[in-house]
Amino acid sequence: MTLDGVLERLHSPVVQIFVTGGAGFIGSAYVRALLQDEYAGAAGAKVTVLDLLSYSGNRANLPVSDSRLRFVQGDISDSDLLRSLLPGHDVIVHFAAESHVDRSISGAVPFVATNVLGTQILLDAARSAGIGRFVHVSTDEVYGSIDTGSWTESWPLAPNSPYAASKAGSDLLALAAHRTHGMDVVVTRCSNNYGPHQFPEKVIPLFVTNLLDGRKVPLYGDGGNVRDWLHVSDHCRGIQLALEKGRPGEVYNIGGGTELSNRDLTGLLLEACGADWDMVHPVADRKGHDRRYSLDITKIQDELGYAPRVALPEGLTTTVTWYRENRQWWEPLKSRAGL
Numbered sequence: 408m409t410l411d412g413v414l415e416r417l418h419s420p421v422v423q424i425f426v427t428g429g430a431g432f433i434g435s436a437y438v439r440a441l442l443q444d445e446y447a448g449a450a451g452a453k454v455t456v457l458d459l460l461s462y463s464g465n466r467a468n469l470p471v472s473d474s475r476l477r478f479v480q481g482d483i484s485d486s487d488l489l490r491s492l493l494p495g496h497d498v499i500v501h502f503a504a505e506s507h508v509d510r511s512i513s514g515a516v517p518f519v520a521t522n523v524l525g526t527q528i529l530l531d532a533a534r535s536a537g538i539g540r541f542v543h544v545s546t547d548e549v550y551g552s553i554d555t556g557s558w559t560e561s562w563p564l565a566p567n568s569p570y571a572a573s574k575a576g577s578d579l580l581a582l583a584a585h586r587t588h589g590m591d592v593v594v595t596r597c598s599n600n601y602g603p604h605q606f607p608e609k610v611i612p613l614f615v616t617n618l619l620d621g622r623k624v625p626l627y628g629d630g631g632n633v634r635d636w637l638h639v640s641d642h643c644r645g646i647q648l649a650l651e652k653g654r655p656g657e658v659y660n661i662g663g664g665t666e667l668s669n670r671d672l673t674g675l676l677l678e679a680c681g682a683d684w685d686m687v688h689p690v691a692d693r694k695g696h697d698r699r700y701s702l703d704i705t706k707i708q709d710e711l712g713y714a715p716r717v718a719l720p721e722g723l724t725t726t727v728t729w730y731r732e733n734r735q736w737w738e739p740l741k742s743r744a745g746l
């Protein structure tokens with residue numbers, strides 16, 4: 408299908424969207440927004456979620472009884488399953504991944520299996536099924552670490568952690584599918600996300616839930632590592648813009664949140680939870696810890712009209728409230744993961 412065909416389908420009353428990893432943190436935020444018709448270009452969309460339900464995937468993140476949602480538990484590496492599921496879908500939005508840097512340091516093989524091999528299997532299946540557009544959800548971590556300035560999309564990839572290297576592999580394979588086979592692929596590279604339903608191993612939900620339980624929080628190294636924090640709803644809107652209006656074969660950075668050192672972020676979380684610095688326990692730095700990430704988002708702003716909407720103070724307040732009010736969601740996850 409041509410790009411015009413994709414756009415025509417996207418603006419027709421019912422579009423069929425295939426979402427991988429849709430039971431995870433960001434994928435489920437995207438699916439909930441689709442089903443709540445938050446994106447005019449996909450109003451009424453029907454959604455198929457394919458998710459393995461690994462440790463971070465959670466059926467409770469999705470409105471599974473919604474008649475517009477079909478949930479399938481399965482692996483993106485299962486080509487027979489993909490062959491049976493994909494026909495009839497207009498687009499794929501590919502979130503499924505192993506996503507935690509610390510886990511990739513302890514064991515990188517699942518990261519290569521899902522992020523690299525799984526993505527290639529999905530790309531092949533999408534091409535066979537004649538899927539109109541493939542949006543690959545990548546990360547700013549593929550660029551490595553930057554002391555000053557910000558990365559544009561043409562910056563060379565120089566990933567450091569096994570997670571980032573596996574995401575760089577999948578990102579380049581998605582672009583290769585465009586260049587080699589003419590597939591309509593768009594890649595998004597986003598900064599650090601926060602918001603509700605994030606698995607409580609990641610820094611913001613880990614710190615918030617520990618503090619809500621009166622437990623200390625582990626701060627890596629000198630706390631000087633800098634990240635650009637973006638609310639998950641802003642990431643998802645950027646993905647939807649890339650899906651609807653991005654040019655085939657292009658990469659779009661998504662960011663524009665707030666750049667903060669881990670120490671400053673910790674200060675904000677302590678304040679939001681009514682705790683003080685006694686609750687911070689310094690720990691040895693993460694191996695190979697990237698010092699700073701910073702994205703230039705001029706391209707997505709100028710071409711697609713993207714701008715983040717959720718300011719950090721408001722986003723952190725609503726996020727802390729969500730974790731305060733949804734203990735039944737995170738307590739079993741933490742105890743199962745030994746966190």
Ligand SMILES: NC(=O)c1ccc[n+]([C@@H]2O[C@H](COP(=O)([O-])OP(=O)(O)OC[C@H]3O[C@@H](n4cnc5c(N)ncnc54)[C@H](O)[C@@H]3O)[C@@H](O)[C@H]2O)c1
Pocket residue numbers: 427428429430431432433434457458459460461462463464465481482483484501502503504505506507521525544545546547574596597598599600601606
């Ligand atoms: N969290 C961030 O800050 C961030 C920033 C930029 C990009 N990203 C990217 O966004 C995507 C989603 O990240 P997230 O934070 O929601 O992660 P997550 O770990 O919460 O969700 C990943 C989902 O993928 C599923 N999954 C894992 N392996 C699978 C497989 N083989 N087949 C099918 N499903 C599988 C899991 O069950 C889970 O539901 C990832 O591709 C990640 O690299 C994340």
